[in-house]
Amino acid sequence: xxxxxxxxxxxxxxxxxxxxxxxxxxxxxxxxxxxxxxxxxxxxxxxxxxxxxxxxxxxxxxxxxxxxxxxxxxxxxxxxxxxxxxxxxxxxxxxxxxxxxxxxxxxxxxxx
Amino acid sequence: xxxxxxxxxxxxxxxxxxxxxxxxxxxxxxxxxxxxxxxxxxxxxxxxxxxxxxxxxxxxxxxxxxxxxxxxxxxxxxxxxxxxxxxxxxxxxxxxxxxxxxxxxxxxxxxxxx
Numbered sequence: 001x002x003x004x005x006x007x008x009x010x011x012x013x014x015x016x017x018x019x020x021x022x023x024x025x026x027x028x029x030x031x032x033x034x035x036x037x038x039x040x041x042x043x044x045x046x047x048x049x050x051x052x053x054x055x056x057x058x059x060x061x062x063x064x065x066x067x068x069x070x071x072x073x074x075x076x077x078x079x080x081x082x083x084x085x086x087x088x089x090x091x092x093x094x095x096x097x098x099x100x101x102x103x104x105x106x107x108x109x110x111x112x
Numbered sequence: 113x114x115x116x117x118x119x120x121x122x123x124x125x126x127x128x129x130x131x132x133x134x135x136x137x138x139x140x141x142x143x144x145x146x147x148x149x150x151x152x153x154x155x156x157x158x159x160x161x162x163x164x165x166x167x168x169x170x171x172x173x174x175x176x177x178x179x180x181x182x183x184x185x186x187x188x189x190x191x192x193x194x195x196x197x198x199x200x201x202x203x204x205x206x207x208x209x210x211x212x213x214x215x216x217x218x219x220x221x222x223x224x225x226x
Contacts, residue, residue, distance in 0.1 A: 008152065032212040043116075043202050043217035044155070051211070089154070093212055098143060098162050099170070100215065104154040 008087060010107045019077040021106045023090030026071065030094035030101075035064060035075045038087045038105070047075070052094075077108075085110045114138055118203050118218035125193045125225050133188040133221050135203030143206045144186035145215065146170075146178060148199040155202065161186055193225045 013019050025033070031052035036044035050057045050064045050073075057064050063076040073090050087107050091100040119134045137144065146158040147170075157170030161180040175197060177189045186205075190197060200222050204215040 034214045036214075036217075041219075043204075043219045044215075046214040046216065049214055091215075098160060099145075099157060102155045104152065 008105050008107045010109060012109045012111065013080050015080060015082060015110055015112050017080050019080045019084070019108060019110075021075045021077075021088050021108065023073040023075075023103050023106075024071060025073060025090070025092045025101075025103075027092060027094060027101065028068075028071065030092035032093040032100075033064070033066060033073050034091045034093070034100065035062075035073075036089045036091065037084075038089065040086075044089060047088075080108075080110050082110045082112050084108060116203055116205055116216055116218035118201075118221050120221060121219070122222045123224070125190075125223065127194060127225060129193050131190050131193060131223075133190075133201055133203075133223075134185070135187065135218060136185045137203075137205040137216070138184065139205060139207070139216065140183070141205035141207045141216075142183070143208070144180065145204040145206075146176075146186070146188045147202045147204065148172065148197075149202060149220075150199050158188065158201075195225045197223065198225045199223060 034049045035047045038044045048059045048064050061078045065074045087105040089105045090103045093100040116137045142163045145160040147155040156172050159178040161167045164183045179187045200220045202220050204217045206215040
């Protein structure tokens with residue numbers, strides 16, 4: 001989920017495990033949701049998105065689940081690899097706005 | 113395909129100096145954005161340009177100006193740098209083709225103000 005203070009929430013997993021990163025959003029008018037991955041020293045990189053007319057979308061090793069009832073979004077990474085270690089951000093957008101709202105991120109650490 | 117290119121990658125300034133951060137995208141996107149990222153704060157929008165010829169303030173515009181030079185380029189200027197502007201700055205671009213599309217980010221400019 002979302003961070004409090006200066007420290008990001010951290011998820012530590014073993015290589016090969018499945019990872020689940022959660023995100024709560026607040027705007028019930030949001031209709032577009034995006035997950036980004038940010039590696040150290042780089043910019044955020046688009047992973048997967050989902051629109052509000054869906055509740056699940058799958059990519060390569062990643063699945064995004066959307067629960068509009070409780071305003072919750074999750075990113076599932078299958079068979080997590082050391083290269084998946086990064087900070088993961090969710091973002092929401094809607095109501096005709098040009099501007100997405102970003103969460104603060106979750107740090108994923110994958111141990112070999 | 114380079115995507116979003118930011119220059120410079122690193123810069124150190126003294127308080128009061130001015131500087132322009134450059135951003136260019138080659139994806140023919142209409143919208144461009146400038147963000148700053150500070151530890152624990154996530155991405156905060158400074159300014160954005162919904163389309164060529166328009167610019168608007170974001171969440172934290174004070175101390176910054178922008179120029180949308182053409183469809184490809186969107187620059188961010190610090191007229192009189194302050195230590196509070198020490199941060200990592202990201203430029204992004206996106207397109208709306210009848211549906212929202214994700215933003216694409218550059219790799220950032222790491223700026224230190226002494």
